[in-house]
Amino acid sequence: MAGWLISVYRYYLKPVHLTMKKQLIKSKLLHCDETPFVMPKKSKQYMWVLHSPGKGGGPPIYLYEYLGARNGEVIQDYLEGYKGILVTDGYQPYHTIMKNSNDITVAGCYSHVRRKFAEIVKAAKKGEKLTPAQEIAAEAVKRIDQFYHLDNKFKESSDEERLKNRQENIRPLVEDFFAWVKTFDSKTISSTKLRAALNYAKNQEYYLKTFLDHPEVPLDNNDAERSIRKFCVGKHNWHIIDSVNGASASALYYSIAETAKANGLKPYEYMRYLISELIKYPREKVPGDELEKLMPWSESIPDICRKKKNKKK
Incomplete structure (x- = not known):
């Protein structure tokens, strides 16, 4: 069965993958993340996911890619020609890409910052007074939560209103947060975890402020994390991918299924329709024009592939 799936990918679905990437690169906003997996006789391999949330007129796309290694070169090569904002975690190669390109801006993730402080708070024993380190961490979490609270009030507002809110109400809090973080001297912090959390926040400051000037940018990279988590759940079931072709095929099938769902399609019905159309050609x-009609976001996709919309009462 695995051999059949790889053959279908190699003979018919590769052009679908390339067409999806072509559309993805047009997006002005991308989320990016990666996760390791096991491939026998090779060093640790990585599956990447790039997610276009569909803002700015383009369709939502989830593109999983087997790029092998985890380094700046592979993702920089992959993103050649991209012009827009890349929402990521604090992985340094993303920042290097930005420094090497005049077309890419990197936005940081407050979820990663918050998580480091929240883990310190969670270590507090119930009923006991917080330690000095835990009190500092709790204050950091409180401040970051305030960013989210104020921003969520304008979640359904226009870009203009969201930008105004961020500039007038959130920016002062963000500036205060980083000024507060910088008041702590790492050399005087005895808690290793708190020291790491504070240093992480300081080092990510530039990228964590990107959202203030771009209303379409979220405060975190949770979209990509949720996307890559689906692959992580799968890999615990099948444990290994034992070939490069298998990894590439897996990436494509994940891409089709998740993008189909994001565009209101039923993955199984859509996959059947897609393959039944592709086999009509050598x-x-x-x-190219026929491929465009077969993409998950195409209006030409038949109703049998579409999810039924819930009727409002």
């Missing part, structure tokens, strides 16, 4: 010889 292998990898599907005309």
Whole structure:
């Protein structure tokens, strides 16, 4: 069965993958994340996911990619030609990409910052007084939660209103937060975890402020984390991918299924329809205009593939 799936990918679905990437690169906002997996006889391998949330007129796309290693070169090569904002965690190669390109801006993730402080607070024993380190961590969590609270009030507002709220109400709090973080001298902090959390926040400051000037940018990279988590759940079931072709095929099938769902399609019905149309053409010889009609976001997709919309009462 695995061999059949790989063959279908190699003979018919590769052009679909390339067409999805072509559309993805047009997006002005991308989320990016990666996760390791096991491939026998090779060093640790990585699956990447890039997610376009569909803002700015383009369709929502989830594109999983087997790029092998986890380094700046592979993702920089992959993003060649991209012009927009990349929402990521604090992985340094993303920042290097930004420094090497005039077209890419990196936005940081407050969820990662908050998590480091929240873990310190969670270590507090119930009923006992917080330690000095835990009190500092609790204050950091409180401050970050305030950013989210104020921003969520304008979740359904226009970009203009969201930007105004961020500039007038959230920016002062963000500036105060980083000024407060910098009051702590790492050398005087005895808690290793608190020292790491404070240093992480300080080092990410530039990227964590990107959202203030871009109303379409979220405060975190949770979209990509949720996307890559689906692959993580799967890998605990099948444990290994034992070939490069298998990894590439897996990436494509995940991409089709998740993008289909994001565009209101039923993955199984859509996959059946997609393959039934592709086999009408010689292998990898599907005309570009016909491929566009088969994409998950195309209006040409038949109703049998679409989820029924819930009727409002």
